[in-house]
Amino acid sequence: MQQRTPLADLYARVTDAICRSEVLSAQGRARDAAIAYLEVSHLEEQIAELLPADDPEGALARQGVVTAALDAGDVTRAIERARFYARAEGLSPAFRAELDALRREAEETLRELQGGDEPKVLPVRFTIVLEAA
Amino acid sequence: MIIDLDRLKTRHPELPDAIASSLGFLAALALQRRHRPGVALSAEVRGVATSHTVTWRRVQKKAREQVDWHRTTEDGAEAIALGLAHEACQWVVLRRLQRRQRGDWLVKDGSGRRVVFEIGGLDEGSLTAKLKGELDQVVQSPLPYDRAACVVRFADVQGMLVEVAHAAANASR
Numbered sequence: 380m381q382q383r384t385p386l387a388d389l390y391a392r393v394t395d396a397i398c399r400s401e402v403l404s405a406q407g408r409a410r411d412a413a414i415a416y417l418e419v420s421h422l423e424e425q426i427a428e429l430l431p432a433d434d435p436e437g438a439l440a441r442q443g444v445v446t447a448a449l450d451a452g453d454v455t456r457a458i459e460r461a462r463f464y465a466r467a468e469g470l471s472p473a474f475r476a477e478l479d480a481l482r483r484e485a486e487e488t489l490r491e492l493q494g495g496d497e498p499k500v501l502p503v504r505f506t507i508v509l510e511a512a
Numbered sequence: 513m514i515i516d517l518d519r520l521k522t523r524h525p526e527l528p529d530a531i532a533s534s535l536g537f538l539a540a541l542a543l544q545r546r547h548r549p550g551v552a553l554s555a556e557v558r559g560v561a562t563s564h565t566v567t568w569r570r571v572q573k574k575a576r577e578q579v580d581w582h583r584t585t586e587d588g589a590e591a592i593a594l595g596l597a598h599e600a601c602q603w604v605v606l607r608r609l610q611r612r613q614r615g616d617w618l619v620k621d622g623s624g625r626r627v628v629f630e631i632g633g634l635d636e637g638s639l640t641a642k643l644k645g646e647l648d649q650v651v652q653s654p655l656p657y658d659r660a661a662c663v664v665r666f667a668d669v670q671g672m673l674v675e676v677a678h679a680a681a682n683a684s685r
Contacts, residue, residue, distance in 0.1 A: 391607075474654050
């Protein structure tokens with residue numbers, strides 16, 4: 380029997396996890412779907428470690444890490460991974476644009492979760508007292 | 513040319529067992545609304561009229577009540593389209609794509625050429641309109657590969673498979 384390559388093994392596992400997350404999502408089982416999407420994100424990350432960013436399927440996996448993190452509701456992971464992968468050398472302009480769009484979406488979601496665009500800065504009154512030498 | 517829905521895994525060895533079984537089962541459910549095993553599938557594949565026989569193990573009526581109609585149609589179409597793509601184009605599944613990756617499957621042919629493959633299913637209605645919707649989506653893929661879309665209509669067991677070269681898809685992005 381032919382030995383399966385690590386990439387083929389990861390492709391089979393990510394296929395299984397994606398299909399599972401779609402079914403759970405369609406069934407309205409949000410919590411279970413989020414867990415499955417997070418598994419997808421981690422499997423895509425393992426694929427990204429095997430394939431360079433200038434390989435189309437390596438770029439696809441990097442995009443996949445971020446989209447699955449977003450679908451899992453893990454916006455901080457989505458932002459961090461999108462920033463990290465966008466710095467990768469050899470990434471095609473099309474995938475760089477995809478990652479940038481996903482990062483902006485994740486940042487917008489994070490802002491909404493934190494309660495809007497307003498910076499949480501409160502004015503504080505203070506007095507400087509200069510003492511004569 | 514026989515497409516056996518219970519043997520999808522033999523055509524697509526990289527498809528996990530559970531997924532192959534599930535897709536085949538859902539296709540059988542969708543077909544059994546009106547048809548019996550051995551029904552003829554007429555499909556236009558890359559502009560050429562083809563004819564196939566679709567077989568499956570009959571599914572208990574009770575199972576039909578437990579599965580959502582929409583999911584049966586959409587996922588059932590995937591089994592038939594993957595069977596057709598292998599039969600007519602010798603494509604095999606490499607991996608599933610995520611919802612936001614603008615395609616359902618990444619497949620390859622005998623020479624290793626990759627194709628981003630989008631699939632749609634409908635019970636009744638316009639095959640060409642459905643196909644256009646699927647093509648509009650798959651041409652947006654950022655992958656520098658050729659694209660294809662396949663749609664299956666269950667009422668009269670018709671299918672269409674169209675391929676778009678990467679350069680042409682890129683021009684329409």
